Amino acid sequence: MAINTLKIREDFPILQKRIGGKPLVYFDNACMSLRPKQVLSAIQHYYEDLSACGGRSSHRLATQLTEEMERARKSVSAFFGAKRAEEIIFTKNTTEGINLVANSLALHKGDVVLTTDKEHNSNLLPWQFLAKRKGIVHEVVDSQKDNTFDIDRFERMMSKKVKLVAMVHTSNLDGTTIPAREICKIAHEHGALVLLDGAQSAPHKNVDVRKIDCDFYAFSGHKMCGPSGIGGLYGKKEMLEQLQPFLVGGETVTDTTYTTYELEEIPHRFEAGLQHYAGILGLGAAVEYLKKIGMANVEAQELLLNSAITQGVEQLQLIGPVDPKLRGGICNYLTGSIDPHALAIMLDQSASIMVRSGAHCVHSWFNKHHLKGSLRASVSFYNTVDEAKFFVEQINKIVKNLK
């Protein structure tokens, strides 16, 4: 079933606006998504109607908030196919989720953590830091020539020493998705846990953590129509129970003496301090909104857009496989002699097209390939094919004249 994009666009107030006198063409969705009014009203609802702290007080505002918060947790867990709501920990973003695992999991000197060669800094630095601090070993599984995952190489690199496979589920560099299910199977066979960086998969495809069978899955609300500053970490109950929380304080304990403490149940033991309640309610609204649209529809629309762009853009070299089916909503281009930042600014100034330029926080990959940066157009379900064609026309025109 095709979605009615024009109808959907009415939900996004910012899409009704003009930027510099021109309609906004927002193609920086991999960085941050736009928000529908349903999410905006959930945020406003918190500040206007509740504005209290959840979990602690027993007055009506607080209890209502606690209820709504737990409802949001349920929605999120259902969205990702988790077995239980308490398997969802609210975090600030994907980065915090990954850091939570890195700092709470019992990793020791000599333990190996495997990542891909296309990791966002958020799934690279935590392991580099652990290598320095604890002496763990961080190893990188190189991709194939077309930048897709090399499962054979991965399998060869697996050993009893590998304790964690921490990998980007869908890459923000080229939109490719790793075969997570297979990876989990192989990892588990070797006694390793799997953490998926779901920042880019959560907003663009159906993710079922149980089917994938990953142990942890981190995601950001602000990339999936939710508010800024909210995200989450899914963890299998038995895994979460084994973690030693690293951010502790209010809300993480049921009781303390001057020398002892009694930890809260999961997930609360990981949610230290008062929370971003407006964000949590907004995230609940966001997943409900996406559920209504249907992730299969989201994926289908993004494929349409990606195909239009892939077919249309001339003279620039695509990063990753050519087949749009393999690249989700991402079209990332090497711009040759043209500075990608200049190109991005020109698209904005001349046509109000917002794209991202630079190394997209995957500096390590660019450095490995001796490249400086690229220009990335990332689409979402509320973008139209006309917008994709307009982008193609504009970029081709600029590139042709600049070359």
Added chain:
Amino acid sequence: MICIIALVVFGILGIFSATHRKLAWEALDCVIRKTTFRKCRTALDERLRSKISGKVIGKFPKTGAFIYKHFAIFSYAFTLLFLVSLVYSGISIYNFAVYGNCNGPEEIPGFCIFDPAGGQTKVTSSETCTASSEGTLKTLDTINITRFPRLDRGSNHTVVFIGCYACPYTRQSYPELQKLMREDVNIVFAHFPTKGMTEYLSAYDYCLYEKDPELLWHFNDALFQEPVESLTNEQRILDIISSFGIDAHEIQECTTMNATQSRVQEQLAALQTLGVYGTPTVFVDGQPLVGPRPFRTYKSLLRKNGN
């Protein structure tokens, strides 16, 4: 190069807005780094380059691309123009401070931002005069200045005031000129009648001065206060002279005498030789100023010339 312009522009805007203040710092950083042949840390120059060409490239792709590719040349040219205009602005500010007009001492036509109405360069032109040599003033030593009425106070400074009783700009500037004449200066006065029907007053000037030099200055004060219409009424002039307590008819008779007429003609010829093309024209120690100027302008010239 563009960073220099950015620094000044954002520096000025930065007085009012914090965003521009940040950009000004970026520009300053860029200027410093560029002068030491390093790359701009924040790439402000590249951002400006892309922004400027991006504004154009949508509508005029070739022009936009041309600007982008040759931006270095454009920014050199703009910076050069900018520096030249900065120098000119400096000169204009100096001129305005010293001469009361951006364009310098003489009446050079041109807009002056500090004096947008051009009030200080307005003159009553001498079109109505018989023979005028427009636009170029000569130096005072081209004429015999001793043939004009003079108030000698033994000062080192001499002010030559060439004015016309009936013309609006001399009348407008007279209060300022009075202040100047109260300074420690010798004064020479020349009537340069740019309005017809007031030429006869030059002869009165001469006769009054001949009778008693002091009388001429009283006469000037009185005439510049009189409504313009009464200046062509000779009877009114005679009444003014009578009010000084002297015989007006004697003065009137003097004005018709040959010696008077020939002196007046001689003075007029001298003013034309000098190239006076409008009033008021004031020479302060030989430095001409055409058009009404504030007292501070005259004063600063006196100060500049010392004692």
